[in-house]
Amino acid sequence: MPDFTAEAALALTRYRSETLQYAPRLGLLDLREWICEFLAEEGIKASPAEIIVVNGAKHGLDLACKLFLNDGDCVAVTAPTYFTGIPIFRSHGLSFLQVPQDAEGISIDFLHREIKLRRRNGQPIPKMIYDIPDFHNPTGITMSPDRRRQLVAFANQFDVVIVEDSPYRKIRFGGPTFPPLKALDDSGRVVYLGTFAKLLAPGLRIGWVVSTAESVARIAQLKSDGGSCPLTQRIVFEYCSAGKLSQHLDRVSVEYHKHRDIMVAELREKLPQASFRVPDGGYYLWIGLPGIVDADRFAEAATAKGVEIISGTRFYADRNIAYPENRIPGSDHIRLAFSFASPTQIKDGIGRLAEIFHQPH
Ligand SMILES: Cc1ncc(COP(=O)(O)O)c(C=O)c1O
Numbered sequence: 001m002p003d004f005t006a007e008a009a010l011a012l013t014r015y016r017s018e019t020l021q022y023a024p025r026l027g028l029l030d031l032r033e034w035i036c037e038f039l040a041e042e043g044i045k046a047s048p049a050e051i052i053v054v055n056g057a058k059h060g061l062d063l064a065c066k067l068f069l070n071d072g073d074c075v076a077v078t079a080p081t082y083f084t085g086i087p088i089f090r091s092h093g094l095s096f097l098q099v100p101q102d103a104e105g106i107s108i109d110f111l112h113r114e115i116k117l118r119r120r121n122g123q124p125i126p127k128m129i130y131d132i133p134d135f136h137n138p139t140g141i142t143m144s145p146d147r148r149r150q151l152v153a154f155a156n157q158f159d160v161v162i163v164e165d166s167p168y169r170k171i172r173f174g175g176p177t178f179p180p181l182k183a184l185d186d187s188g189r190v191v192y193l194g195t196f197a198k199l200l201a202p203g204l205r206i207g208w209v210v211s212t213a214e215s216v217a218r219i220a221q222l223k224s225d226g227g228s229c230p231l232t233q234r235i236v237f238e239y240c241s242a243g244k245l246s247q248h249l250d251r252v253s254v255e256y257h258k259h260r261d262i263m264v265a266e267l268r269e270k271l272p273q274a275s276f277r278v279p280d281g282g283y284y285l286w287i288g289l290p291g292i293v294d295a296d297r298f299a300e301a302a303t304a305k306g307v308e309i310i311s312g313t314r315f316y317a318d319r320n321i322a323y324p325e326n327r328i329p330g331s332d333h334i335r336l337a338f339s340f341a342s343p344t345q346i347k348d349g350i351g352r353l354a355e356i357f358h359q360p361h
Pocket residue numbers: 055056057058059082132137165166167194195196197202206207
């Protein structure tokens with residue numbers, strides 16, 4: 001975790017009148033200007049009026065749903081998708097189109113087929129596509145450059161909003177970097193969600209939404225919290241603008257890279273039946289466990305042995321999707337996070353998972 005002691009002292013002394021007041025509705029201008037520069041390095045051109053600071057990416061997702069969708073609309077998500085996003089979509093009364101992924105990302109062919117079918121049957125077509133193109137949660141997949149272009153072209157053709165959720169892009173251990181969807185968007189239909197949760201610390205509850213100035217102004221009207229906390233924004237800005245973020249990211253990326261390698265080596269040695277891709281960044285391994293038919297029970301057994309994992313079933317928006325051998329989607333998968341646990345905990349944890357796997361099930 002980063003040390004914010006100096007920034008917090010500064011925020012509460014020199015910037016006291018700013019940090020103990022309500023913040024501007026879009027967030028501190030200093031921070032929004034810094035975010036513009038940060039995004040420019042990724043090829044995203046945005047002005048401060050096109051950015052609103054929010055209380056984390058999940059808050060941004062909720063606001064994007066509020067702005068762009070109505071009860072009964074359809075959202076396209078990958079299958080599997082980020083499990084915390086699912087209840088947010090549900091709270092807006094949305095139905096789901098679950099879209100498969102391959103090694104290059106979300107299937108555009110599937111989207112085209114499904115749209116044709118839905119149009120023919122008079123069913124709603126998705127108004128929004130939600131995806132995590134870099135180090136996807138949970139699969140770790142990074143979308144290929146072609147697929148990124150195809151996705152943006154698809155959204156343009158069918159007038160769909162894309163929500164690009166990008167918490168892990170900077171947690172990179174290697175591999176090529178591809179342009180964010182937002183950098184490929186010249187019609188303003190990509191809504192980009194950023195967050196300091198994985199860049200610095202999740203407890204900060206500071207993220208941001210990039211959209212057109214008009215949509216950002218409307219989001220500001222829908223955001224009924226009196227503005228995100230100026231004290232935290234000032235602390236984050238002082239830390240980042242002093243160049244400390246990039247040092248911190250270098251440090252954590254080296255650390256998480258080590259953790260990933262240890263977890264991969266342990267799995268290969270102790271649980272060779274496990275199938276998974278090795279991601280070039282992010283936090284997670286998405287593990288297929290052949291023969292496991294109830295990942296929920298597997299996860300419960302792991303918890304009982306002191307190992308925190310998440311059952312694959314939780315990453316599917318609903319169970320109404322074809323899955324091999326008519327099983328519950330995700331019931332033969334688990335998600336492991338290699339970020340937080342120490343190398344010793346990782347080694348010990350994989351050993352315990354292997355024991356559970358080898359018990360009769
Ligand atoms: C896909 C995705 N989006 C967003 C977040 C973080 O959201 P927030 O900034 O609200 O903590 C996470 C963290 O787990 C995530 O995996």
